[in-house]
Amino acid sequence: MNKFAFIIHPIELADIYRKFPLMSKLPDNFVERVFKFVPPVKISKIEGVRSIEGPEVEGYFIACPLTTNQLLTLPEEVSLKKIIASVKTAEQLGAQIVGLGAMTSVVGDAGVTVAKNSNIPVTTGNTYTVASAIEGTLEAAALMDIDITSANVVILGATGSIGSVAARMLAKRCKYLTLLARSKDKLTQLARRILYESGIAVQVSDDSRNVLRKADIIISVTSASDAVIQPEDLKPGAVVCDVARPRDVSFQVQEARQDVLVVEGGVIKVPGPVNFNFNFGFPPGLAYACMAETMILALEGRFESFSLGRDLSMEKVEEITALAKKHGFKLSGLRSFERAITPEIIREVKRARSKKLQVV
Secondary structure: OOEEEEEEOOOOHHHHHHHOHHHHHOOHHHHHHHHOOOOOEEEEEEEEEEOOOOOEEEEEEEEOOOOHHHHHHOOHHHHHHHHHHHHHHHHHOOOOEEEEOHHHHOHHHHOHHHHHOOOOOEEOOHHHHHHHHHHHHHHHHHHOOOOOOOOEEEEEOOOOHHHHHHHHHHOOOOOEEEEEOOOHHHHHHHHHHHHHHHOOOOEEEOOHHHHHOOOOEEEEOOOOOOOOEOHHHOOOOOEEEEOOOOOOEOHHHHHHOOOOEEEEOOEEEOOOOOEOOOOOOOOOOEEEHHHHHHHHHHHHOOOOOOOOOOOOOHHHHHHHHHHHHHHOOEEOOOEEOOEEOOHHHHHHHHHHHHHHHHHO
16 A cells, blocks of 8 residues: 655644643743754554545654744754654655645745655645645635636735746636735746736736735735734635635634635545544545645655645646546535635625625
């Protein structure tokens, strides 16, 4: 049976305190210092991932014991060393391919250095994340009666590996596309590439507040450690696909903006009687798309570094989409702040949107 592994890490210190409650009584900075020296560890065995074509694979969750804040603020070589050690742990367990989760796929050169220092293939899972995020965004827009061909579409974090290929693919579907990121130079380069590929002149900006407030559809995929989208940043009736982990959309949006629809990007129903033996916040059988990509490649026997670096291939997005369909992986249905989006929720958002527009 083919084997895979997936690297996870505590998003915040609260994740550590849930596992080790007594540590919550200690100062946060002390806990972070301690965990900087904790070795990677196997969290659980993943069982029952079974393709609709018959083959089955098993895998492991491996914990890289650094928080999001640590992965982003520690010297890069320190973070990379810990991620590489996590991959070595996967190797020792017999994994034939390993996926990098959350911020472990962002540090440094987005997996390239990690792969060079590993004896097994490494993938970030970003290719299937793009595919599922676009699918979910289009579905959510349709439910909100938004025509993407005439909508004002914004990609926040457009110069990252996920954001850039998402922008390139959406440029083939919409007329009005704005790219947001910190680096104007990288934005300009991406805009030129899109003009060459699609003939679409996209807008670029680093002024997120003003741009977001005019957007009908937002795909947000930054590598920020804190929420970057607040309640006051959104237009009534906007659809936001939050692909980032940690989340880009503040929990305050859920409480204060009943007139917008926020969907989680890349939540996938895994085929088979899957048991993750670990609770990462989803109902049974659901996983992030980056996790699912690793499983798909293991089922297919494609032991290769499928998604690496910051320049993903549109052709590979189409390829992983086809492989996912072949093995029975599919979008789980839309979810918002860890709850399923029902027809009644859509009706409530539409009613709130109408009231807000009447007031405006």
